[in-house]
Amino acid sequence: MARKTKEDTEHTYHQLLDAATLLFIEHGVAKTTLNDIAQRAGMTRGAVYWHFTNKDAVIKALWERNAGTAHHSFTHSLRNLDPQHPIAHFRQLIKSLLHNVISDPKLSQAMRIIMHCIEFSDEKTDLQQFLYRFRDDFYDALHTALTTLAQYHALRDDMNAAVLTSSLWAYINGLIHTHLEPDSKTVDLQQHYAALLDLWLNAALR
Template structure:
């Protein structure tokens, strides 16, 4: 039983490694489950044993490469509600930029999930899953900024909502630049951090 479980886990990870490589190379839309199996040297049946469809593969890649980091970010940002200190918020944001640029699994998961969902009026299970994670992060950032704003750490010239939204726009912009294959390595953790610091100067009390 143990050997079977270990073999299943090995197959599972081999399929995810294959999918990640193909998604980056060809795109999610142009990659089939059969492509994933063939690239991994496995049968199509092996894919369906673990994943009923391609959306599940994408969700599994997020879970493996990014979920633990994402949850840690959310937890630490929400902790600022109890002790709203600007230096703690800045440290957490700097850590986030470092992970995006320095953790290959996390970066890979973001690249794939940010480019895999077609925008339609009818949401899919994958859309709902990724939106839930995105909303969790947005909510944590909003909690942190609202707490900092109430504690007088951020300027009262703007509302906490406006400050939150402006940071969110910056973050989405930085992620999209990271994903631009025509501008590889243009942004680094240091440059991303500098842009965040520049943003912050406009809102420090």
């Protein structure tokens, strides 16, 4: 097909990404072929190869489009807690984080894909490194925030920032992970996320 306008091209790009998202969730990344993605978006494989070099590039693009902004915004905030009200700011951040994951479909799709629909192995593939860079960056931001809180003597004094970071990291990951799981048996997170987080926050902060 012939050349399109810039808008057409961008539209195609997003259509491909949307199609990929749904297929990844429906059948997993490994079982989804580039042909599937193209067909679902009403195009041919060639179109996918025009926009992305391979399947991993699709996943990367998908992650950056759907989660990039939120990631950067949260890590930046965690690293720059309001000096006037660091505790309140932190509590609000953690809660809005979960709220975002729950209520923003694009974000929750992206998280679901990387949490459930991709295999992670010992191989240090390009994609794995790409995603782990985000993970590590977020973990680091969380650690920075808790270290800051420690300086304000806002943490319980029998556990240091590092251990509490791992604890919160596990808890948040666990909540999101179990929430996004197919056929999840857990309680409705939308309704209970504040209380669930308060359980931890009240236990860890003082």
